[in-house]
Amino acid sequence: MIKARNLAKKFQTFRAVDGVDFDVPEGVVYAFLGPNGAGKTTTIRMLTGILEPDQGELEIGGYTYKKNRNDILNMIGYIPDRPFLYGKMTAIELLRFLGSLRRLDANYVKTRSYDLLEKFRLTDFANEIVERYSHGMRQKLVMASALLHKPKLLIVDEPMVGLDPRAALQIKQLITDFAEAGHSVFMSTHTLEVAAQLCHRVGIIHKGKLVADETLNSLTERMKTDDGDLEAVFMALTVDGHEPEAIPI
């Protein structure tokens, strides 16, 4: 579904992403891990078309942004880490507007919107302006908007932030079901348990470079850690050769 080759992005002199290669096949949940400032969000923004790569090739579903931007964007559902939305719109108005942006049928948008709001337990607040929503409610609304057009690829940046346990469980189930239906998920997260639990493949980015890209089993085997101990692998690959220092109390 995603094919990235030598992908790079520079901000002035700082190389945020430095020649990254990875593949995300169909039906796979791909965890994209890395410490703060490693280049995860920049990579995600390139995948979603928000940023244009300085170099490299990016193919999504066989399309490239240069030739088939709209085809790619119609295929993607994006859930950013911070749910910025139009505060003065109601949830139903926002979904209606996003449906128009994607040229979806108005009746379909109406049915699908209420269906999604019901699933995310937002029906009671469908006619409230988003400005009044809590962080978690906004996050759920972003998820509803990402699923509105039935995407084939879900790109998620920190999916569990601000969600209550019930909603978090719901999202885990959604990701699993999404992959089982033959679609793909590209997920960036700091919650290593979630990555270990849900993902088929793991990519670890550090200082803009991909330092690992394999299945969880092969990764733990290669790093000679206990099976499934993603935290130990993550630490070994991203701490610059020394253990994290204890914080004085």
Add this chain to the structure above:
Amino acid sequence: MIHDLIVLNIMSLIQVKNRLKEQLKKHPLIFLVIVGLAGMFYYGYMRLSDVLTEFIFQQDVFGVILITKLVQIMLIISIGIVTMSALTTAIANFYMSQDLEFQFCLPVNFDSWILHRYGQVYLQSCWMVLAFGSPFIWDFMRLSEVPLGASLLAILSFAVVCSAPVFASTVLCMFLVRLFPARRIHQVLLVFTLVLMSGLVFLFRYMEPEQFIGPGGIDRFRGYVDLVSPGRNSWNPAIWAADFITALSQKEWRQSLPNAYRLIGMTVAIHGILIMVARRFYKPSWDRALQALSGEVHGKTTIHNESWISRRLASRRWHQVGRELLLLVRDPSQWSQIFVLLSLLALYLFSITKLPLAPFGGTRYQLALGNTAFVGFVAMSIASRFVFTSFSVEGPAIWLMKTAPENWTSWIWAKVIVFGMPTIAFSLALSVGSGYLLELPPQELWWLAQASLWDACVIVALALAFGLVFMNPYIENPLKLMVSPGGFLLMATGLFILALHVMLRLTHESELLNFLMSRIGWPDVQGIKAYYWGASLILIECLATAWMLRTGLAQQRRGEIL
């Protein structure tokens, strides 16, 4: 308590310093030019105040009396202006500021924190009144030949008087937020303030200040001042300060003491009462405001009826226009400024009928053509407020647009329809309206409309292009964007182009002006030549705007903005 107050103030000062440093680092030349221009403007204002005060002061018999009355009026007007401004500023600082939660977690003395915030409200709502009122008091004291210390005390008393309305507004806000949601009060007060401001502008214009210029003007002015002089209410701090300043100007130090004590007493009382009120009322009202800020959905903002605009969101063709309109209509900080614009329109048309033609010496048509410069300037200000900022007010939610399979041109067209078209219509109304009031024949009105249309279209196109290139989705207040380097460049470029348009029209219309201008290298634009020059200008303007829009869109694609 004092230590905490100092730390909090240092924290604010560091933020201001960093903001200035960042601006200086990002656009050093533009920053220095803006500072230089602001300095020149303020110097010019001080000189003007100097000349006017000296002129009034030198009038026999009643000069000093007139000035003391003017000081009284100025102090009372200042209280009114500061009250209006402090109401919205207090709500914003005490209940809606982003850093409130962070600051409440700090082990800072509550009283110090309240005083620090009060200080911020004071500075934000009074700085302009103090900056523009102080030169007048300074000049008055200088002409009275009092020592420097007395001049400084006079200005200090002015600053002290301004603290009374800030205190009253802050306390009123604390009471109001206990009863109503903070955001709603802020919106209502904002609209209320703008309506009042429009009223003040009207009041000033209908006073017909032109009657005070020319022979007999000073007598009419004295009569007017007598008419509007306030009564001598012994509880009014403005009267205390005015009497204090008058006593200082007459070097009657002893007589100034009672009012000095009153002012000092008032300052101490204000701070004491503020702390007591805040201890009793602020915390509960803050809890209420915090609930609202963190997303308490309680049904009061439920929108049950689908409006006409809301239904446009589902339209394939008009969804972007629908979104722009919906966000505009539901945001009073955006649409409320339309009150001021409408009052400006009325004032403009009123003023044009009062213009004396004799000193101008040209025809009415030439006057109307020259007037397009003023119309253009008004259109430029509107475009700079609404069209230029229209991209940035999208805010961080811009990611929704960037990840949608939408053609960017429909996004830009929506801005043209919602913000650009009304600006053009406003400009045409001003220009044709003033032409009509000058009793121009239909054919000349038609040419005037075309000239104004050209100006307005270029202004809107420029504002769009600059808005896209200098887009900043993280800016909290669109007004700040207007005084940013991008806003400044837009204003400078727009006014330059406008000047070219107006000169082209006037030199085409007046042979004498054409001859005079040709001596400084202006091309001959008599007859058909004007159309060639006009067409060339239009071509250059189209190419430049298209290039800037392309640059802005390329920036969007490369993601330099978000």
